[in-house]
Amino acid sequence: DTEVTQTPKHLVMGMTNKKSLKCEQHMGHRAMYWYKQKAKKPPELMFVYSYEKLSINESVPSRFSPECPNSSLLNLHLHALQPEDSALYLCASSQERQGAAGNTIYFGEGSWLTVV
Protein backbone atom coordinates (compact mmCIF):
# COMPACT_ATOMS: atom_id res chain seq x y z
CA ASP A 1 0.00 0.00 0.00
CA THR A 2 1.22 3.47 -0.86
CA GLU A 3 2.11 5.85 1.96
CA VAL A 4 1.00 8.80 -0.12
CA THR A 5 -2.68 9.42 0.54
CA GLN A 6 -4.89 11.33 -1.85
CA THR A 7 -8.43 12.60 -1.37
CA PRO A 8 -10.97 12.51 -2.80
CA LYS A 9 -10.63 9.36 -4.90
CA HIS A 10 -13.29 10.62 -7.30
CA LEU A 11 -14.47 14.14 -8.02
CA VAL A 12 -17.03 15.42 -10.48
CA MET A 13 -17.15 19.18 -10.90
CA GLY A 14 -18.76 21.72 -13.17
CA MET A 15 -16.75 24.20 -15.18
CA THR A 16 -17.66 27.04 -12.81
CA ASN A 17 -16.89 25.15 -9.60
CA LYS A 18 -13.96 25.58 -7.25
CA LYS A 19 -12.63 22.40 -5.70
CA SER A 20 -9.41 21.08 -4.23
CA LEU A 21 -7.45 17.85 -4.36
CA LYS A 22 -5.46 16.91 -1.27
CA CYS A 23 -2.34 14.84 -0.76
CA GLU A 24 -0.60 13.79 2.43
CA GLN A 25 2.58 11.85 3.19
CA HIS A 26 4.22 11.03 6.51
CA MET A 27 7.50 9.60 5.25
CA GLY A 28 9.42 12.78 6.01
CA HIS A 29 9.89 13.46 2.32
CA ARG A 30 10.83 17.01 1.39
CA ALA A 31 9.80 16.93 -2.25
CA MET A 32 6.23 16.54 -3.48
CA TYR A 33 4.79 16.47 -6.98
CA TRP A 34 1.59 16.67 -8.95
CA TYR A 35 1.25 14.62 -12.11
CA LYS A 36 -1.61 14.41 -14.58
CA GLN A 37 -2.44 11.17 -16.35
CA LYS A 38 -4.89 10.79 -19.20
CA ALA A 39 -6.34 7.40 -20.10
CA LYS A 40 -3.82 5.01 -21.67
CA LYS A 41 -1.05 7.60 -21.38
CA PRO A 42 1.95 7.93 -19.07
CA PRO A 43 1.88 10.47 -16.20
CA GLU A 44 2.99 14.00 -17.03
CA LEU A 45 4.65 16.27 -14.51
CA MET A 46 2.74 19.40 -13.49
CA PHE A 47 4.39 20.84 -10.37
CA VAL A 48 7.32 20.14 -8.07
CA TYR A 49 7.61 21.40 -4.51
CA SER A 50 10.88 21.18 -2.68
CA TYR A 51 11.04 22.12 0.99
CA GLU A 52 7.54 23.60 0.68
CA LYS A 53 8.54 25.93 -2.12
CA LEU A 54 7.37 25.64 -5.70
CA SER A 55 10.41 24.77 -7.79
CA ILE A 56 8.89 23.57 -11.05
CA ASN A 57 5.76 24.60 -12.91
CA GLU A 58 5.58 22.76 -16.22
CA SER A 59 3.66 25.54 -17.95
CA VAL A 60 0.43 24.47 -16.31
CA PRO A 61 -2.59 26.77 -16.87
CA SER A 62 -3.44 29.06 -13.98
CA ARG A 63 -6.77 27.30 -13.44
CA PHE A 64 -4.61 24.78 -11.55
CA SER A 65 -3.13 26.30 -8.40
CA PRO A 66 -0.87 24.23 -6.15
CA GLU A 67 -0.32 24.89 -2.48
CA CYS A 68 2.02 23.31 0.05
CA PRO A 69 0.83 24.24 3.56
CA ASN A 70 3.56 22.18 5.25
CA SER A 71 6.06 19.46 4.48
CA SER A 72 3.44 16.71 4.70
CA LEU A 73 0.61 18.26 2.72
CA LEU A 74 0.13 19.25 -0.89
CA ASN A 75 -3.07 20.66 -2.35
CA LEU A 76 -4.18 21.31 -5.90
CA HIS A 77 -6.85 24.00 -6.17
CA LEU A 78 -9.08 23.78 -9.21
CA HIS A 79 -11.11 26.60 -10.70
CA ALA A 80 -12.84 27.10 -14.03
CA LEU A 81 -11.64 23.80 -15.44
CA GLN A 82 -12.44 22.51 -18.89
CA PRO A 83 -13.77 19.05 -19.83
CA GLU A 84 -10.36 18.21 -21.32
CA ASP A 85 -8.88 18.56 -17.82
CA SER A 86 -10.65 15.34 -16.86
CA ALA A 87 -7.91 12.92 -15.88
CA LEU A 88 -6.27 11.04 -13.03
CA TYR A 89 -4.29 13.45 -10.86
CA LEU A 90 -1.40 11.79 -9.10
CA CYS A 91 0.51 13.06 -6.14
CA ALA A 92 4.01 11.76 -5.46
CA SER A 93 6.78 12.34 -2.98
CA SER A 94 10.48 11.67 -2.58
CA GLN A 95 13.15 12.34 -0.02
CA GLU A 96 14.69 15.07 -2.15
CA ARG A 97 14.03 16.55 -5.55
CA GLN A 98 14.02 14.16 -8.47
CA GLY A 99 17.36 15.35 -9.72
CA ALA A 100 19.15 13.09 -7.27
CA ALA A 101 19.77 9.67 -8.71
CA GLY A 102 18.48 6.90 -6.52
CA ASN A 103 15.85 9.20 -5.05
CA THR A 104 12.83 6.93 -5.21
CA ILE A 105 9.54 8.60 -6.07
CA TYR A 106 6.40 7.15 -4.52
CA PHE A 107 2.96 7.77 -5.95
CA GLY A 108 -0.45 7.94 -4.37
CA GLU A 109 -3.48 6.16 -5.80
CA GLY A 110 -4.66 9.29 -7.54
CA SER A 111 -7.81 11.38 -7.70
CA TRP A 112 -10.08 10.75 -10.65
CA LEU A 113 -11.39 14.10 -11.85
CA THR A 114 -14.30 14.52 -14.23
CA VAL A 115 -15.19 18.00 -15.44
CA VAL A 116 -18.71 18.35 -16.79
Added chain:
Amino acid sequence: GESVGLHLPTLSVQEGDNSIINCAYSNSASDYFIWYKQESGKGPQFIIDIRSNMDKRQGQRVTVLLNKTVKHLSLQIAATQPGDSAVYFCAEISGGADGLTFGKGTHLIIQP
Protein backbone atom coordinates in the same frame (compact mmCIF):
# COMPACT_ATOMS: atom_id res chain seq x y z
CA GLY B 1 9.29 14.94 -27.25
CA GLU B 2 9.68 11.84 -25.12
CA SER B 3 13.16 10.58 -24.46
CA VAL B 4 11.95 7.23 -23.23
CA GLY B 5 9.84 4.79 -25.21
CA LEU B 6 8.70 1.21 -25.30
CA HIS B 7 8.77 -1.32 -28.10
CA LEU B 8 5.42 -3.04 -27.54
CA PRO B 9 2.12 -1.64 -26.27
CA THR B 10 0.78 -5.06 -25.23
CA LEU B 11 2.51 -8.25 -24.13
CA SER B 12 0.60 -11.46 -23.52
CA VAL B 13 2.24 -14.35 -21.65
CA GLN B 14 1.11 -17.62 -20.13
CA GLU B 15 0.87 -17.84 -16.38
CA GLY B 16 4.08 -19.29 -15.03
CA ASP B 17 6.19 -18.14 -17.95
CA ASN B 18 8.83 -15.46 -17.75
CA SER B 19 8.12 -12.09 -19.34
CA ILE B 20 10.44 -9.41 -20.64
CA ILE B 21 9.34 -5.82 -21.09
CA ASN B 22 11.64 -3.56 -23.07
CA CYS B 23 12.31 0.14 -23.02
CA ALA B 24 14.51 2.34 -25.18
CA TYR B 25 15.75 5.76 -24.18
CA SER B 26 17.52 8.42 -26.15
CA ASN B 27 19.06 10.72 -23.54
CA SER B 28 22.63 9.64 -22.89
CA ALA B 29 22.62 11.87 -19.79
CA SER B 30 19.98 9.70 -18.11
CA ASP B 31 21.50 8.34 -14.93
CA TYR B 32 18.65 6.77 -13.04
CA PHE B 33 15.90 4.48 -14.25
CA ILE B 34 12.78 3.21 -12.53
CA TRP B 35 10.16 0.63 -13.43
CA TYR B 36 6.62 1.21 -12.23
CA LYS B 37 3.61 -1.10 -12.28
CA GLN B 38 0.19 0.47 -12.63
CA GLU B 39 -2.89 -1.66 -12.06
CA SER B 40 -6.24 -0.53 -13.34
CA GLY B 41 -7.63 2.34 -11.29
CA LYS B 42 -4.49 2.70 -9.16
CA GLY B 43 -1.42 4.88 -9.03
CA PRO B 44 2.01 3.76 -10.29
CA GLN B 45 3.72 1.39 -7.89
CA PHE B 46 7.50 1.35 -7.63
CA ILE B 47 8.97 -2.01 -8.67
CA ILE B 48 12.70 -1.63 -9.05
CA ASP B 49 15.30 0.97 -9.98
CA ILE B 50 18.80 1.02 -11.36
CA ARG B 51 21.53 3.61 -11.59
CA SER B 52 23.53 4.15 -14.73
CA ASN B 53 26.70 2.79 -13.13
CA MET B 54 25.08 -0.64 -12.93
CA ASP B 55 23.98 -3.04 -15.65
CA LYS B 56 21.82 -5.42 -13.64
CA ARG B 57 19.77 -5.36 -10.50
CA GLN B 58 17.59 -8.07 -9.03
CA GLY B 59 14.57 -7.96 -6.81
CA GLN B 60 11.95 -10.46 -5.83
CA ARG B 61 11.00 -12.19 -9.13
CA VAL B 62 12.10 -9.12 -11.07
CA THR B 63 15.36 -8.20 -12.75
CA VAL B 64 16.23 -4.96 -14.49
CA LEU B 65 18.93 -4.91 -17.14
CA LEU B 66 20.54 -1.75 -18.44
CA ASN B 67 22.55 -1.59 -21.64
CA LYS B 68 23.96 1.90 -21.92
CA THR B 69 25.70 1.17 -25.20
CA VAL B 70 22.40 0.78 -27.04
CA LYS B 71 20.36 2.81 -24.52
CA HIS B 72 18.11 -0.08 -23.67
CA LEU B 73 16.38 -1.05 -20.45
CA SER B 74 14.42 -4.21 -19.75
CA LEU B 75 12.32 -5.64 -16.96
CA GLN B 76 12.21 -9.39 -16.54
CA ILE B 77 9.46 -10.92 -14.46
CA ALA B 78 9.96 -14.55 -13.50
CA ALA B 79 7.12 -17.07 -13.17
CA THR B 80 4.39 -14.57 -13.96
CA GLN B 81 1.23 -14.66 -11.87
CA PRO B 82 -2.25 -13.27 -12.53
CA GLY B 83 -1.46 -10.38 -10.17
CA ASP B 84 1.30 -9.27 -12.54
CA SER B 85 -1.31 -8.10 -15.05
CA ALA B 86 -0.88 -4.33 -15.29
CA VAL B 87 0.65 -1.56 -17.35
CA TYR B 88 4.40 -1.28 -16.84
CA PHE B 89 6.17 2.05 -17.31
CA CYS B 90 9.84 2.72 -17.48
CA ALA B 91 10.92 6.16 -16.34
CA GLU B 92 14.20 8.00 -16.34
CA ILE B 93 15.84 10.95 -14.70
CA SER B 94 18.68 12.93 -16.19
CA GLY B 95 21.30 14.23 -13.82
CA GLY B 96 20.29 17.56 -12.38
CA ALA B 97 16.90 17.54 -14.04
CA ASP B 98 13.55 17.62 -12.32
CA GLY B 99 10.73 15.44 -13.41
CA LEU B 100 10.49 11.80 -14.23
CA THR B 101 10.15 11.14 -17.96
CA PHE B 102 7.91 8.16 -18.52
CA GLY B 103 7.81 5.78 -21.44
CA LYS B 104 4.52 5.00 -23.15
CA GLY B 105 3.79 1.88 -21.13
CA THR B 106 3.37 -1.82 -21.90
CA HIS B 107 0.19 -3.62 -20.96
CA LEU B 108 1.14 -7.05 -19.63
CA ILE B 109 -1.63 -9.63 -19.91
CA ILE B 110 -1.28 -12.95 -18.08
CA GLN B 111 -3.21 -15.77 -19.68
CA PRO B 112 -4.30 -18.74 -17.54
